[in-house]
Amino acid sequence: DTEVTQTPKHLVMGMTNKKSLKCEQHMGHRAMYWYKQKAKKPPELMFVYSYEKLSINESVPSRFSPECPNSSLLNLHLHALQPEDSALYLCASSQVHGSMNTEAFFGQGTRLTVV
Amino acid sequence: RKEVEQDPGPFNVPEGATVAFNCTYSNSASQSFFWYRQDCRKEPKLLMSVYSSGNEDGRFTAQLNRASQYISLLIRDSKLSDSATYLCVVNLPTGGFKTIFGAGTRLFVKA
Numbered sequence: 001d002t003e004v005t006q007t008p009k010h011l012v013m014g015m016t017n018k019k020s021l022k023c024e025q026h027m028g029h030r031a032m033y034w035y036k037q038k039a040k041k042p043p044e045l046m047f048v049y050s051y052e053k054l055s056i057n058e059s060v061p062s063r064f065s066p067e068c069p070n071s072s073l074l075n076l077h078l079h080a081l082q083p084e085d086s087a088l089y090l091c092a093s094s095q096v097h098g099s100m101n102t103e104a105f106f107g108q109g110t111r112l113t114v115v
Numbered sequence: 116r117k118e119v120e121q122d123p124g125p126f127n128v129p130e131g132a133t134v135a136f137n138c139t140y141s142n143s144a145s146q147s148f149f150w151y152r153q154d155c156r157k158e159p160k161l162l163m164s165v166y167s168s169g170n171e172d173g174r175f176t177a178q179l180n181r182a183s184q185y186i187s188l189l190i191r192d193s194k195l196s197d198s199a200t201y202l203c204v205v206n207l208p209t210g211g212f213k214t215i216f217g218a219g220t221r222l223f224v225k226a
Contacts, residue, residue: 100212101206
């Protein structure tokens, strides 16, 4: 099973709403990632969790709040977003060997529209 | 300087052509390297890992030159189905497993 599952696939939310994106993998990967991708741009790293601890935050605004409840799950909590936050949000995971990580496997993404 | 830089593209080639993509990375201690393919409105998918010894998978050949900090991807006998964006990806040697994408090169293969 080499699958990363993201829900929901599409989300429309108002600027005052609170919503959460969910990601799940059962490959035993100990690194999990959130990326943001705008149209015609590459994925841009937001957060990295390794061994369920936040290891990288790429100066992401606090209206995005990640959470890693266990080694298989990764959430991204959204609050008070702006229209410019509309994008494809991609979750990924990878194996970890010591200080190195291997190739990342991506979920299908959540297409978020903020209105 | 960006951490990972790629040819800007787009590349427009006829079926059957050979096309090469290049990528450079700025951190000499970068640990591992990959090419991903991304179709329109889909997630990136791993095409192949890149090793110093070079590796080949059918019509695709990837090469890493650590001295020049340069990665390449060669596609032979292009097919219409090869049309996609090709992304160079580097794992940086920072603590925390930082995986960074190049800007991507768009390939159009035409009949």
